[in-house]
Amino acid sequence: MSELVPGGNVPLPGGALAVRVPGPFDVSALVTDDSGRVGGDGDFVFYNQPTAPGARLRGDTLTLDPAGLRAGATRVTVVVSAADPGAPLARLPLPTLHVTGPGGRPLARFVPPPPRQETVLLLAEVYRRGTGWKLRALGQGYADGLAGLARDFGVDVTEDEPAPAPPTARTPQPTARTAPPTARTPQPTARTAPPTARTPQPSPAPTSRRPSAPPPPADPDGFLALVNPARAAAGSPAVSLDARLVSAARGHAAAMAAAGRLGVEGPDGVSVHQRVTATGYRYLTVGEHLVSGPRTPAEFVTYCLGTDRTRRTLHDPAFTHTGLAYVQDARTGDVFWTALWARPCTPAGLARTEADVVGLTNRERARAGLPPLAPDPLLAAAARAHSVDMVARCFYSHTSPEGTQPWDRAAAAGSARRTIGENIACGQRSPAEVVEDWMNSPGHRANILKPAFTHIGVGFAGGGPSGTYWTQLFGA
16 A cells, blocks of 8 residues: 655556545545546536546545546546535544555555645545556645635636535535646745835755765665666666665664554654755755565565666666665564665755756746746745745645745845745656646646746755645746
8 A cells, every 4th residue: 555645646456446535524526637627517526416427425435437437537636625614624633535446455545734724625636647547645725715626626706605615515516617736736826015125035055054975884785786787777877875865764664664554754753855854965856665575675676676656766867875774573574665865955956956947937938928937036035945944844835834925925035026926836856847737737827827927936945744845936
């Protein structure tokens, strides 16, 4: 069974799936096509309309048969809200997603980040990829409830209704066609801020005081001799062991062995990415293999090369460092493995990563016939500071724990721009991936392609529960 993080995905077997969210929640689903558009009222499944072709809702369980969906359907988005309409999800237990396949075999589990003011959550989506189907964890919340969800799905919301629902339902009926959000991000924001002028307060890059790397550790297991030939065969450069990654891997393997289960987050509540940054290793990109079963490093590497998903990580040319550790569960004898892969964050590398996001964003604007956004150092300072803050304080929101909003952060950095918009994302491993996810979400795409915006700042930080945090700050 796969333990997913926001943005994580897993291939699905053929046959019907059971998607269950136990607890005081209403479960619903939206069925969309290749363009990400709902086709009409019949594409919305909720407790007052519990069936659609290929989908059936009974209590807290949604049963999906991808082969039985309506013609042209390629995606099903699973939505949860409080059974008590309008209640903040933060007052309830975390809405944990359990997915089982044919015969009741557990396939995946997803626990989203703790919500704050959100009342509706896009929990996951089942989507077609080629000839198969996959499950992707989302965790996107809406503080403005079903009205915010409805706007992203193109549902008309009238002024005198608290939510886009019929009188007997607590979930909206779609009345228009638009793409649902698919990014691992909350709803983007845009607002006009009063003009202001302040002394800029840019946040330093995460690597500005990075300690010197310790000398490479010995390799008693011969791990490099196993992985570097495989990387060379794929045309990727060799990696070297890093003592900090080895230490983080050892700590995470021990945590999994103590709990007797695999997971990105250990029973102590610390994620594998947080263990990496706690050692002083700051990264631009990171990957991991979390495995149980193999008895030797050779068996472990053979496993990693056995599927396309795990092989891509081992072969990824972006990585320069690695660390491996394994710990045996004394109760069961199972061996828990953690392999970490990373590229260190340098000032030049961080600037290049953020500039790549700007370049890819402007490429999308050019495709839409729009002028490019000019880099703005004040917006960039605010964007980077927000990404660093989300990592440091383990939150994921446009609103900081103190209640500050994007326009507040831009003004505090010294920006006098009157209109501010923000996109955030977490979990993506490259500039191309994060821009693609934003473009696949109508609200975030709207910010990127808003004609009125003239300037942009981008900030990236590695670490935190999800591994990577991205911020785009737009201004006009």
